[in-house]
Amino acid sequence: MAxxxxxxxxxxxxxxxxFVVLWLIIAAFPFAWTVWGSFKVQADFFSxxxxxxxxxxxxxxxxxxxxxxxxxxxxxxxxxxFWRAALSTGIITVCVVVISLxxxxxxxxxxxxxxxxxxxVILIFALFFRAMPEVAVVSGYLYPFFVLxxxxxxxxxxxxxxxxxxxxxxxxxxxxxxxxxRDLDESALVDGCTRFQAFRLAIxxxxxxxVITTGLFAFLLAYxxxxxxxxxxxxxxxxxxxxxxxxLGQIQSQGNVMYAVAAVVSVTIPIFLLVxxxxxxxxxxxxxxxxxx
Amino acid sequence: MPHSTFFRFMGPSLxxxxxxxxxxxxxxxVQSLYIEHPQVLxxxxxxxxxxxxxxxxxxxxxxxxxxxxxxxxxQFNALGTYMDxxxxxxxxxxxxxxxxxxxxxxxSRIYNLPLYKALAFTITYCLLVTPLALIxxxxxxxxxxxxxxxxxxxVIFFSLVPMLITPLVGAxxxxxxxxxxxxxxxxxxxxxxxxxxxxxxxxxxxxxxLIAYGTWTNAPFSFIVFYxxxxxxxxxxxxxxMIDGASRLERIRYVVLPxxxxxxxxxxxxxxxxxxxxxxxxxxxxxxxxxxSLNYLIYSSLNTQTTQLFGSAAATSVITIGFxxxxxxxxxxxxxxxxxxxxx
Numbered sequence: 001m002a003x004x005x006x007x008x009x010x011x012x013x014x015x016x017x018x019f020v021v022l023w024l025i026i027a028a029f030p031f032a033w034t035v036w037g038s039f040k041v042q043a044d045f046f047s048x049x050x051x052x053x054x055x056x057x058x059x060x061x062x063x064x065x066x067x068x069x070x071x072x073x074x075x076x077x078x079x080x081x082f083w084r085a086a087l088s089t090g091i092i093t094v095c096v097v098v099i100s101l102x103x104x105x106x107x108x109x110x111x112x113x114x115x116x117x118x119x120x121v122i123l124i125f126a127l128f129f130r131a132m133p134e135v136a137v138v139s140g141y142l143y144p145f146f147v148l149x150x151x152x153x154x155x156x157x158x159x160x161x162x163x164x165x166x167x168x169x170x171x172x173x174x175x176x177x178x179x180x181x182r183d184l185d186e187s188a189l190v191d192g193c194t195r196f197q198a199f200r201l202a203i204x205x206x207x208x209x210x211v212i213t214t215g216l217f218a219f220l221l222a223y224x225x226x227x228x229x230x231x232x233x234x235x236x237x238x239x240x241x242x243x244x245x246x247x248l249g250q251i252q253s254q255g256n257v258m259y260a261v262a263a264v265v266s267v268t269i270p271i272f273l274l275v276x277x278x279x280x281x282x283x284x285x286x287x288x289x290x291x292x293x
Numbered sequence: 294m295p296h297s298t299f300f301r302f303m304g305p306s307l308x309x310x311x312x313x314x315x316x317x318x319x320x321x322x323v324q325s326l327y328i329e330h331p332q333v334l335x336x337x338x339x340x341x342x343x344x345x346x347x348x349x350x351x352x353x354x355x356x357x358x359x360x361x362x363x364x365x366x367x368q369f370n371a372l373g374t375y376m377d378x379x380x381x382x383x384x385x386x387x388x389x390x391x392x393x394x395x396x397x398x399x400x401s402r403i404y405n406l407p408l409y410k411a412l413a414f415t416i417t418y419c420l421l422v423t424p425l426a427l428i429x430x431x432x433x434x435x436x437x438x439x440x441x442x443x444x445x446x447x448v449i450f451f452s453l454v455p456m457l458i459t460p461l462v463g464a465x466x467x468x469x470x471x472x473x474x475x476x477x478x479x480x481x482x483x484x485x486x487x488x489x490x491x492x493x494x495x496x497x498x499x500x501x502x503l504i505a506y507g508t509w510t511n512a513p514f515s516f517i518v519f520y521x522x523x524x525x526x527x528x529x530x531x532x533x534x535m536i537d538g539a540s541r542l543e544r545i546r547y548v549v550l551p552x553x554x555x556x557x558x559x560x561x562x563x564x565x566x567x568x569x570x571x572x573x574x575x576x577x578x579x580x581x582x583x584x585x586s587l588n589y590l591i592y593s594s595l596n597t598q599t600t601q602l603f604g605s606a607a608a609t610s611v612i613t614i615g616f617x618x619x620x621x622x623x624x625x626x627x628x629x630x631x632x633x634x635x636x637x
Contacts, residue, residue: 008439012541016439020448023433026509028451030466033476038471046474054476103305110302114294120632122303124625129314131621133570135591137612140317143324143366143603166306195298224459226573231595241461241624245576246308248465261469264462275453280451286514287521 013018028214031268038265039068042258072262082263084236088154089223092239095158096222099217100165104218105211108173109168113182123174125203130167134227137164142231152234160232161222168221175288176210177203196252213285223270240267325607328370329600333357363377367604374608381612382406408609411585417500418586419568422507427560429508429514431553435545437516439524449517452582464506464577468492471502496583503584515560516575523549524554562624569617587613631635 008016036054037045043059053059057067064071076082110121141160145151151235180203230242238246244267247260275282300307320616333356340346375381385406393399403409437448455463470477473491482490492499526549534544550557575581581589587609594606 013439013441016436017441017444017509020440022400022449023436024448027513030470033470034466046469048474048479048482049617051476051479103309106302107306110299112483115297116294116296116299120629122307123632124629126310127619127625128618129310129627130315131566131612131617132318133572133588133591133610133617135572135588135595136613137317138316139595139603139606139610140324140590141313142321142601144320156508157360159309160313163309166310167314170306195294195302199302211420215412220457224457224461226459226461226576227592231592241459244465248576248579251417259466264465267459267462268466271458272454275450275457279450279453283517283521284450286517290439 006111022121031272034261034268035265038072038258039070040258041069041071042256045261048255072258073266075256075259076262076266080247082240082266085238085240085265086232088237089239089241091154092158092161092229093219093222095154096161096165096220100162100169100218101211101215103162104169104214105172105207106199107170109177109203111170111174112177112180113185115128119188123171126170130171134164134225135231138228138231145232151232152237154233154237157229157232157237157239160228161225164228165218165221169218171225172214172217172285172288173210176207176214180206200283209281212278213288215283216274216281217285219274220271317483321607321614323607323608324366324603325374325611326369326371326604327559328374328604329367329368329602330357330360330364333360336410370604374604375612379407379605380608381408397435405579407585408587408612411587411590414500414584415569415571415586418504418507418571419565421504422568423561423564425504425508425513426511426564427557430517430560431519431557433512433516433522434519435549437520449520452513452516455510456517458510460510461577463510464574467502467506467509468578470610484562492580498584498613499578503574503578503580504570506578507568507571511564513565518556518560521555522553526552566617566620566624569620 004161033054040057040060041063043063044053044057047053047059060069061067063069066218087214103270138160142151145156150156184206185198185202188202191197193201212244226241226245229239229247233239233242240263244260247263248258333353334350335353335356336348336350338346338348338624376383378385386403389399389402393402404413433448433452437445440448452573458466469475471492472478473482473493478491482488490498492502530552531544532546534548570588571586572592575584575589576588578584581593585593590608591609591613593600594609
């Protein structure tokens with residue numbers, strides 16, 4: 001009896017499995033195809049005649065003597081100096097994650113423990129700010145940045161991304177801290193700790209699951225950003241995503257599309273690793289908002 | 294918690310949001326009321342014997358620079374930028390109605406105005422991608438719930454990637470497959486034996502591929518949320534429905550869907566707001582000729598080779614924020630109600 005509810009006729013299981021496999025192909029095939037194609041020459045990956053060329057590397061063999069070539073990666077990373085963009089992205093993501101978590105954790109804790117009515121005002125405004133299109137906000141400070149002469153530098157992009165990330169971080173940490181029993185820090189207060197000591201001694205040791213989940217999304221926001229980094233940074237400090245966008249304009253005309261393909265694959269790899277190692281945290285973060293709200 | 298402690302904890306976060314989100318919103322409202330100085334032109338007449346006189350117009354660079362120096366924001370234009378052809382274009386629309394030759398003529402001429410063209414695509418994208426992704430996600434969730442455990446892990450893994458991938462990069466990956474030289478685009482051309490069938494030449498095809506991309510990247514979110522929701526469907530109700538003789542579909546229709554209703558609403562609102570901000574795929578698909586969005590218009594006024602059109606970008610931003618404010622009001626009211634319910 002126990003599993004009668006969940007028992008399914010074979011036909012249903014068959015149809016459902018077929019559908020799931022179809023979705024798996026739709027979700028995963030574009031990535032597999034692009035990774036495979038990134039080791040070919042352009043005549044193979046972008047072949048009008050037949051996609052068999054891309055599969056077997058007909059032209060790649062003809063032109064380079066081998067079915068696989070790393071010309072695209074060499075062109076992107078060495079010739080067009082994609083490594084500089086990777087370095088900028090690295091600096092920006094690390095700083096954004098660290099700073100926005102520090103700000104957001106303190107703020108989220110205060111919001112979760114405060115009893116003043118104005119905390120709702122802050123939360124509601126944070127939600128409103130979260131819905132603002134980034135490019136609209138950026139158009140607001142591009143001009144002041146020129147006047148103040150801080151346009152183009154990495155710290156400028158970092159602080160802007162931290163601010164844009166705050167609404168989400170605040171909400172995530174707020175709902176996470178609400179799940180931590182008040183007794184924990186209140187008993188520390190009774191023992192004579194100040195509020196900050198109570199936070200440091202009683203809350204910090206138990207907050208890491210929430211911090212990791214929130215940090216993953218802060219990472220994704222900074223890493224995936226195109227609008228802020230594309231408009232605020234000078235060409236020397238460009239990050240990976242705007243760099244790829246700049247390939248589209250320049251390189252397509254020079255016949256080096258494969259540089260862009262190799263760069264795209266390079267950008268995808270860290271996301272793959274992130275999903276692989278933190279799948280559980282990501283799913284819990286995605287569903288956290290939904291189940292409550 | 295005393296006020297002072299609260300604000301000491303909140304301080305950095307509040308300051309960041311005030312300086313870099315609230316202030317810019319004020320700043321775009323101010324900027325949208327100004328317009329760039331026109332270049333100062335000097336007309337001079339040079340007369341040559343027997344050659345007649347020629348008038349030449351040159352840009353007085355020094356005077357232009359000085360004018361920009363004195364009034365860096367540009368000249369005050371009041372609501373002029375909002376009314377011009379690139380924004381709300383009321384004068385042009387009135388003109389179109391006056392000289393129209395029927396409703397289809399009116400529509401096609403309004404569609405040629407930049408803001409309305411962008412609005413048409415943005416709204417179509419929202420209204421198609423949001424329900425399509427929601428339904429696809431729901432179907433995947435229902436299917437994944439029935440398959441053997443073995444399949445579940447990979448499905449969640451491979452579903453997360455299209456959603457979390459950099460939007461610009463994800464769109465590029467699909468674009469390279471869908472364009473005339475990519476695997477799917479070339480195959481479609483060969484199937485229909487029509488070498489002109491390409492996203493570059495046909496606007497409907499560009500829209501269709503962008504919507505396909507949107508569905509591909511948004512469906513996983515609804516899948517993950519609904520899949521989590523399905524685990525919480527009350528077992529007793531399902532069992533009772535079964536005993537009452539409800540078929541599989543009836544159980545989905547009358548038990549599962551009603552219990553997912555709050556989640557469906559949540560996904561709908563979140564995705565509607567995200568889709569309204571569609572922007573990166575237009576760059577990846579190189580689609581600006583056939584499809585633009587409000588955010589793309591702002592970006593293209595800022596990302597120019599010569600002078601950046603701050604006034605124009607700001608006016609479009611204000612209009613965009615207006616639309617988003619309308620969309621978000623029901624969400625804010627709902628959240629406010631829930632928050633005050635928590636307090637009591």
